[in-house]
Amino acid sequence: MNGLMMHKQMLISSLIIHADRHHGDTEIVSRRVEGDLHRYTFRDCHRRARQLANALANLDVKPSDRVGTLAWNGYRHMELYYGVSGRGAVMHTINPRLHEDQVVYIADHAEDKYIFFDLTFLPLVQAIAARCTTVKAFVAMTDRAHMPEDCGIANLLCYEDLLEDSSPDYEWPSLDEDSASTLCYTSGTTGNPKGVLYSHRSTLLHTFAAALPDALNCSSRDTILPVVPMFHVNAWGIPYIACMVGAKLVFPGPALDGKSLYELFEAEQVTLSAGVPTVWQGLLGYVEQNGLAFSNMKRTVIGGAACSPSMLRTFQEDHGVQVLHAWGMTELSPLGTVGTLKSRHSTMSAIDRHAVQCKQGRAVFGVDMKIVDQDGAELPWNGQTSGELLVRGPWVVRNYFRSEDGNPLRIDGGAHGWFPTGDVATIDADGFMQITDRSKDVIKSGGEWIGSIELENIAMAHPAVSQAACIGAKHAKWDERPLLIVVRKPEADLTGEQMRMFYEGKVAKWWIPDDVVFVDAVPLGATGKILKNRLREQFGDHLLGGAH
Numbered sequence: 001m002n003g004l005m006m007h008k009q010m011l012i013s014s015l016i017i018h019a020d021r022h023h024g025d026t027e028i029v030s031r032r033v034e035g036d037l038h039r040y041t042f043r044d045c046h047r048r049a050r051q052l053a054n055a056l057a058n059l060d061v062k063p064s065d066r067v068g069t070l071a072w073n074g075y076r077h078m079e080l081y082y083g084v085s086g087r088g089a090v091m092h093t094i095n096p097r098l099h100e101d102q103v104v105y106i107a108d109h110a111e112d113k114y115i116f117f118d119l120t121f122l123p124l125v126q127a128i129a130a131r132c133t134t135v136k137a138f139v140a141m142t143d144r145a146h147m148p149e150d151c152g153i154a155n156l157l158c159y160e161d162l163l164e165d166s167s168p169d170y171e172w173p174s175l176d177e178d179s180a181s182t183l184c185y186t187s188g189t190t191g192n193p194k195g196v197l198y199s200h201r202s203t204l205l206h207t208f209a210a211a212l213p214d215a216l217n218c219s220s221r222d223t224i225l226p227v228v229p230m231f232h233v234n235a236w237g238i239p240y241i242a243c244m245v246g247a248k249l250v251f252p253g254p255a256l257d258g259k260s261l262y263e264l265f266e267a268e269q270v271t272l273s274a275g276v277p278t279v280w281q282g283l284l285g286y287v288e289q290n291g292l293a294f295s296n297m298k299r300t301v302i303g304g305a306a307c308s309p310s311m312l313r314t315f316q317e318d319h320g321v322q323v324l325h326a327w328g329m330t331e332l333s334p335l336g337t338v339g340t341l342k343s344r345h346s347t348m349s350a351i352d353r354h355a356v357q358c359k360q361g362r363a364v365f366g367v368d369m370k371i372v373d374q375d376g377a378e379l380p381w382n383g384q385t386s387g388e389l390l391v392r393g394p395w396v397v398r399n400y401f402r403s404e405d406g407n408p409l410r411i412d413g414g415a416h417g418w419f420p421t422g423d424v425a426t427i428d429a430d431g432f433m434q435i436t437d438r439s440k441d442v443i444k445s446g447g448e449w450i451g452s453i454e455l456e457n458i459a460m461a462h463p464a465v466s467q468a469a470c471i472g473a474k475h476a477k478w479d480e481r482p483l484l485i486v487v488r489k490p491e492a493d494l495t496g497e498q499m500r501m502f503y504e505g506k507v508a509k510w511w512i513p514d515d516v517v518f519v520d521a522v523p524l525g526a527t528g529k530i531l532k533n534r535l536r537e538q539f540g541d542h543l544l545g546g547a548h
Contacts, residue, residue: 052083195401258286
């Protein structure tokens with residue numbers, strides 16, 4: 001017997017309809033590429049998204065056609081989120097920080113029909129325009145007054161002209177909720193990036209879960225500033241969450257330096273933000289150097305890379321901002337876990353609570369996870385035993401776009417299989433997962449594993465350290481040994497031996513890095529993660545005397 005409930009498709013367009021109907025006067029504030037602040041409401045956004053849907057029809061964009069973007073966080077990008085997916089096409093956010101060859105590969109692989117871009121990325125578009133084989137035209141996300149002249153891009157269109165020529169009279173179609181809505185490509189640190197194709201259903205379910213109190217805890221009382229880019233896994237779902245709950249949105253545009261972010265936080269009374277640790281380093285540095293404080297910030301979501309214990313303490317103890325440590329992947333839409341404490345943790349000491357918060361958190365409803373050994377046997381949740389992390393759920397990838405590299409899932413007798421994350425992790429009795437390493441980054445010394453993330457976190461707690469990365473360097477006797485690569489804070493005085501002594505009593509002696517290399521900067525990927533493969537290429541032979 002089936003239930004007797006209405007069957008209504010779960011569609012992305014329903015989010016902007018809801019935001020217009022129930023939170024129509026809530027603001028969306030954007031720092032534009034032109035430098036000024038733009039303000040309008042969810043109702044305005046919905047009207048312009050409908051105009052965009054009509055404009056796309058005039059451009060002969062059909063259902064399932066891919067529409068690319070090279071854009072910052074801003075109101076026009078938000079309109080594309082809804083205008084493209086809402087009419088049945090596929091919104092394809094492209095990371096503009098990638099090398100132009102990768103951008104061309106991604107656009108061609110996706111068969112993008114149009115690419116919309118912010119003027120910041122005009123040089124990139126000029127470099128790739130003639131090389132993209134499926135793109136019919138590029139659209140500059142600006143008005144006629146700011147359109148570039150004689151830029152060498154054939155058939156360049158103006159975003160505001162397209163909207164001005166299009167009616168807001170548009171009724172969102174009733175689509176199949178399993179139809180494709182958005183497309184994001186993995187970072188591609190090795191090999192070509194792979195496409196992850198989300199559906200309307202998976203996106204809506206992810207949005208419900210991400211907004212929950214034990215997840216990002218979002219409501220209409222929040223003002224949310226997503227520092228995480230809209231070109232990176234849909235800004236972790238925040239443009240969808242804000243519409244669902246009616247939260248005010250503040251988009252920082254291209255200005256992601258500490259000063260610009262802080263001024264926007266204060267002026268717009270931001271209560272929640274989300275981003276990667278490298279961005280927060282710049283913000284905290286600016287706040288501390290100028291003796292400032294946060295007036296309204298209540299919590300920050302930190303993901304993309306591990307939040308160091310020192311950063312967590314600085315946010316919470318010095319500034320009263322709760323840290324929500326989160327973990328996810330492009331293949332997970334992206335949210336997998338959030339480090340919201342349970343009631344039993346309230347009786348712990350501050351040190352013990354911080355230790356729990358430094359873990360990546362517990363699974364949000366919808367995500368199932370387990371750790372397994374090299375034979376695939378499930379390992380216990382005791383907080384000590386580490387193994388490969390596998391996940392499954394309704395917003396977890398089951399195959400890459402165009403079946404790139406074959407089916408990634410592991411079938412262990414279940415109907416749907418498990419996705420191997422490539423992370424090595426522990427899970428404690430309360431379900432809190434902690435990444436101890438990437439499987440490709442783990443250091444194997446004399447047959448024993450050493451977790452590079454723990455060594456990096458200890459280094460980051462040193463007052464003279466700005467950034468730290470630990471890699472396995474080749475060793476004549478032990479196969480690999482830890483090599484620490486450090487960026488010192490300006491004018492800091494720190495020697496390698498002092499750094500190594502800092503580890504004494506904190507880890508087993510055989511875990512202490514064999515050597516420390518000081519550099520001016522570490523290589524960062526397009527999403528702010530440290531590129532350890534580059535460091536291994538440069539310093540992998542250091543302990544053998546081959547790199548200095």
